[in-house]
Amino acid sequence: MTMGIGNILALLGGLGAFLFGMKYMGDGLEAAAGPKMSNLMETLTRTPVRGFLLGMLVTVAIQSSSATTVMVMGFLNAGILNLAQATGVIIGANIGTTITSVLIALDISAMAPFCIFIGAAALLYCKKRTYKHIGQVVLGFGILFQGLDTMSGAMGALKDVPAFQQFITTAKNPIVGVLVGVLLCAVIQSSSAAVGVLQALALQGLMPIHFASFIICGINIGSSVPPFLSAISAKNNAKRAACIYFIYNVIGALLFVPITLFTPFTDWIEMLTAVPMVQVSLCHIAFKVVTGLVLLPFTDGIVKLSYKFVPRKAHEDERRLLFIDKNLATSPSAAVAQIQKEVERMSRVARNNFVRAAEGLLKSDVSQAELIRDQEDLIDYLNHGITDFLVKITKQEMPGRISLYVSRIFHVVSDIERIGDHALNLLERTEMFVDRELLYSPMAIQELETIYEADLYLFDRSIGAFLRQDLTDAEEGELHDLEERVDELVLTSQDNHVARLRRNECQTEPGLVFDEVLNDLERIGDHSFNIAQAAKKGKAARMV
Structure with a gap:
């Protein structure tokens, strides 16, 4: 079997269904829990640690660290959060986003048609708004895995492409891996979806974990694009939040490229499981969790660094009550x-x-x-x-x-x-x-x-x-x-x-x-x- 036009169309169709399913599922979760999540973020972010935990919770609920970061930027604009609180939420959001790779690693694509049927039925025939939201989540979940299955099947043809086989078996250059990851995530506009593509390749035995680790570093850097786009016309603190998101992922990449090169990190992952999709998921989780735990104690330093990217303007100091003492x-x-x-x-x-x-x-x-x-x-x-x-x-x-x-x-x-x-x-x-x-x-x-x-x-x-x-x-x-x-x-x-x-x-x-x-x-x-x-x-x- 060769990689013909049919395989390419199947790959594109599977990727489209995968992206749509992820977005549709996330929208359903946000519609069901979004207002409650927003209220929680307003009231439970008094310290960076609380914000960290809450960022994980919100991102698990709405399936997008970028969406959580954009929400945080809105709260910064409204003066509800300060940058230290927002930093904790952003770090937590980066860890919470790994739940998508865990779901994909479970490989329950056999249930996808059933989920599509149940979700569609709930959307079409249920009257209550809550049930419709649940139906949307289930339908999105089913479309996601159906797209993953189609995409993975189309990628199977890559096994018979000598050039790709030669590249993937010899690929060890960290710079190439990072650049591939950045490009992949910048195009797809979702780190979770980009990791999902890696897992689909891994399912076909086409993504060695050593090279996948470098690509994951690039994917996380590329995931900074959506917050930066949202911050273009935003206030300075929102721009700094986008910078903090970028700083987190760049520092994570600077940590993990040497770890992959000079330690048996990927060997340990292969010892834990022989399932390639799970290996990619574990690598992604390790990147996020280790980076988050390393950076959380340095929240104040990250905030100060963000001011280097977006310097303070004189009028920003006015955004406080000069005469009222809340005590x-x-x-x-x-x-x-x-x-x-x-x-x-x-x-x-x-x-x-x-x-x-x-x-x-x-x-x-x-x-x-x-x-x-x-x-x-x-x-x-x-x-x-x-x-x-x-x-x-x-x-x-x-x-x-x-x-x-x-x-x-x-x-x-x-x-x-x-x-x-x-x-x-x-x-x-x-x-x-x-x-x-x-x-x-x-x-x-x-x-x-x-x-x-x-x-x-x-x-x-x-x-x-x-x-x-x-x-x-x-x-x-x-x-x-x-x-x-x-x-x-x-x-x-x-x-x-x-x-x-x-x-x-x-x-x-x-x-x-x-x-x-x-x-x-x-x-x-x-x-x-x-x-x-x-x-x-x-x-x-x-x-x-």
Whole structure:
């Protein structure tokens, strides 16, 4: 038998079924357990060791260390995890991913047709969502092993290919093995699937364990590609998490290439079992477990190394509560002044971002885009941090005046956060204008500038009144009139815009964006006046 076109098509079809089955099974497991796994990751990652154990658990459940790492990157973006906690999870995830090779090593492909039948029946006829998820897992499991069986059968023809036989019997070069592994995993985009391909070759007696060890080193390095792709547009900590994943696997390769070359490591594996598929699985498990146990004590050092790849920026140090001491949550009276300072800080960040975005809008300048987005992340972080602290305070007994003040801060913080969102909207609309080389008319620019200046004045007056917790009836009337003035300016500008369209002085596309900009400016005025009203309501409960 020679390796003809039929064998190649069977190989590709088997590989496709194998990859699809693995992905489909993992999706089913994630759908059934994903939300619970996410909740666990939020609450049980206080130390690197706990994160390590949890990373293994989550990856066993969803069958993908890359998916677990991407999930971790999301938690880093949200400020739920820090890098030390994330490192423990990533190390655990790398070990948890070996469960797939264990399942393949059991070689239960004879059950694949039965699993496909049961899984398909559950998907088609079960009504409950849980049963459908279970059916998806069983169906994916069956397709995986059916694909493995097809792929392995197609690879049997390689035995009769002299060039391949010559290569595989003499292959001992670690560099070649590592490069083959990197390429294989980079193409397949899954270390578990790439090891599965090795096991399929081993089943046909075409993968000596000594060379397989080098390929496994390369496969694990190649598995860093998906996290890196996910981190391209992510925040810096998420990029560092991708680097940590890469560091883990590179150090593992640097450990295991010499171990394979200079110790009887592969001989020991052959002594443990004569089954080639199991040998590949044991080699993969040894790589992951030994590397994890070696690196876990050096979590802090790995984190520091990740900062060499992605240096810290000055604004990153701002992502913390500067004035709130969470230990004072049990003493609401002592915490009030700290809350006021943090709210003042948040309002200052939101104001500066609004100014940057609006000035950029008027000048068609997006040079501040990165800073605006970074500061918007800080606004979101402060919103969550202050709100969480307020929730803790509300669980304590509080004097009535403090209770009223705290309840109003909830709303004020929300209004400030929304102002930050509208500032980001202004930036995004400006970026679209610049990308498409659109222009506002001089009259439109003048109208936008007038509304922006009125908004900024209203915001400054409102924040000042709230921080003082003092708003007279006369000042409230002035701010209300100013907010009404913003609304009138917006309506007038909209009417003027329609008139310009009729006179063909303005094109449709920039006109649509102009309407969205007006809406953002109008909403900023609304949120600013909401803050002022909180000062009015709080007058009787004045804190300072």
